[in-house]
Amino acid sequence: MKIRKIAPNEDLETTIKKKRNRYKFAIVAVVFVSAASFLGFKYFTPKKEAVCLATDTKIYDAYKDAVVLIKHKYGYFAKINGKEFQLNVEDAKEETIYGTGFFVDTEGDMITNRHVLQPWDSTEEESEKVNTNIRNLRMKIASILTTDVSEDDYESFINNNWSHASISYEEGEGEGEYEESGEETTESAGEEFVSSNETETDTTQASTDIAASIPVKEYVSAENIEVYVKTVGIEVALHNSDGEWINCEIKKVSDDSNIDLGILQVANHKTPKTVTNIISLDNIVDNDTSLAPGQKAIMVGYPMGIDLAQTNSGIKVQLYNGQISKESDGNKIQYSITSTHGASGSPVFNECGQLIAVNFSGFDQVQGFNFGIVAKHIQSL
Numbered sequence: 001m002k003i004r005k006i007a008p009n010e011d012l013e014t015t016i017k018k019k020r021n022r023y024k025f026a027i028v029a030v031v032f033v034s035a036a037s038f039l040g041f042k043y044f045t046p047k048k049e050a051v052c053l054a055t056d057t058k059i060y061d062a063y064k065d066a067v068v069l070i071k072h073k074y075g076y077f078a079k080i081n082g083k084e085f086q087l088n089v090e091d092a093k094e095e096t097i098y099g100t101g102f103f104v105d106t107e108g109d110m111i112t113n114r115h116v117l118q119p120w121d122s123t124e125e126e127s128e129k130v131n132t133n134i135r136n137l138r139m140k141i142a143s144i145l146t147t148d149v150s151e152d153d154y155e156s157f158i159n160n161n162w163s164h165a166s167i168s169y170e171e172g173e174g175e176g177e178y179e180e181s182g183e184e185t186t187e188s189a190g191e192e193f194v195s196s197n198e199t200e201t202d203t204t205q206a207s208t209d210i211a212a213s214i215p216v217k218e219y220v221s222a223e224n225i226e227v228y229v230k231t232v233g234i235e236v237a238l239h240n241s242d243g244e245w246i247n248c249e250i251k252k253v254s255d256d257s258n259i260d261l262g263i264l265q266v267a268n269h270k271t272p273k274t275v276t277n278i279i280s281l282d283n284i285v286d287n288d289t290s291l292a293p294g295q296k297a298i299m300v301g302y303p304m305g306i307d308l309a310q311t312n313s314g315i316k317v318q319l320y321n322g323q324i325s326k327e328s329d330g331n332k333i334q335y336s337i338t339s340t341h342g343a344s345g346s347p348v349f350n351e352c353g354q355l356i357a358v359n360f361s362g363f364d365q366v367q368g369f370n371f372g373i374v375a376k377h378i379q380s381l
Contacts, residue, residue: 053353059298060319062353063102065275067317068236069302069309070099070116070264070345071245076137078158079226083151086232089162092137094232095119098305100345100359101236101264103278104378108266110236111378112345113360114253117262120229134227140165142222234264238274242314246272252381258331259377260360279347281378284355288328288374291356295324297335299359301346308342332371333357339370348372 053059076092077084088094099116103109115122120130144161145154158165235245246266253262271278285291298321302309309315322336335348339359348357357372 052351054351056298056319056321059349059353060300062277063279063300063347063349064239064317066103066277066279067300067302067347068101068103068110068238069306069315069317070101070112070234070236070248071306072097072099072116072119072234073232074119074229075232076134076227076229078137078141078154079228080141080145080154080220081151081224083154085155087137087158087227088155089137089159091133091140098302098342100301100343102300102345102347103271103275104281105278106271108248108269108271109251110248110264110266111347111358111381112262112264113260113358113373114262115260115360116345117234117250117253117264130229134229136167138222138225138227139167141225141227142219143167145220145225147218147220236264236266237309237315238272239317240314254377254381256380259380260373261358261377261381263381279355281355283353284375284378285350286376286379288330288333288356288376291324291328291333291350291374293324293326296351297322297324297337297356298349298351299337299339299343299346300349301339301343301359303338303340303343303346305342328374330374331377332360332373334369334371337370 053062073094073096075094076087078087086094097116097119099112101110101112101116104111119126121127140162141158144165145158149157231250234248234250236248237243237245248264248266251263251265254260266272298319300317300319302317303320306315308318320337320339322338324333324335326334333356335357337348337359339346343359344361346359347355348359350356355375357374358378359370359372361371
């Protein structure tokens with residue numbers, strides 16, 4: 001009878017370790033294969049080619065729900081000793097403008113023009129006009145607002161006394177003091193009658209006493225008054241909507257003065273469910289040198305704002321077409337699409353429905369000369 005020897009404990013432990021290592025290698029191999037499969041699907045799967053929509057009607061049907069009408073209200077505000085309020089005086093009326101924008105993702109982001117989001121800074125002429133008005137408003141407030149007025153009463157006090165406000169005071173000699181004309185008057189203030197049995201009155205001393213009895217008002221310094229323009233409210237309406245406006249917020253504007261673009265976002269950061277087909281930035285013409293005169297250009301937007309958009313059956317977006325009439329200069333292209341104010345921020349497509357530009361300016365006096373910022377600049381936002 002043969003006796004079988006049992007291996008020492010060290011050999012048993014080694015065997016167990018080998019089995020564990022085999023399991024580890026198997027797990028690592030599974031993870032590696034899974035990762036390779038994911039990366040292969042993400043980076044090596046060929047992208048689906050965009051389908052050419054071919055007709056204006058198909059382009060309109062595809063993107064009409066993604067194009068919105070923008071309503072932007074803005075006004076003048078004052079901040080005095082830290083108290084901010086909106087000015088509602090004659091020289092600082094609230095303004096409302098309309099523009100166009102379009103959804104580019106599911107997070108409520110819309111592309112439009114910077115001048116739709118900051119209309120007070122749309123041109124050098126407009127900026128100069130606004131800055132002049134800001135200076136005048138600041139000086140007028142300083143000419144009437146006294147330090148004894150409480151912060152909570154600033155707004156009502158300015159509204160009630162605005163007719164007395166003036167910009168013609170010597171700022172260096174104290175606020176609220178009106179500038180004198182410098183001409184001496186020769187008219188008598190009235191004859192003084194003194195009887196023979198009365199002691200002559202010192203009129204100079206009497207005038208001094210009366211003046212001393214009048215309380216002197218101290219005015220708020222212009223240095224403590226800040227006036228500026230900002231958004232009061234900005235909303236969008238969808239195609240086919242019936243008076244429903246969606247609250248939005250300005251997300252970003254281009255830092256480049258030559259690139260009239262900005263991003264507007266829905267306040268809840270969600271694109272409405274009725275927008276089933278956004279204008280994808282993956283389907284843009286990013287090589288603007290390929291945009292040649294004679295090629296078709298199609299715009300979907302809201303020229304004339306609410307005046308033309310509003311119908312008996314709700315708000316309706318419009319389609320206009322033409323041709324590219326001038327080569328891109330790197331920033332903009334020109335096309336022969338009929339347009340006017342309100343269409344700022346409209347998407348402009350080629351014949352296949354690819355985004356080629358964002359409409360930004362034209363000439364109201366002469367139709368057919370309009371311009372768009374080439375689509376490649378959207379990526380820089």
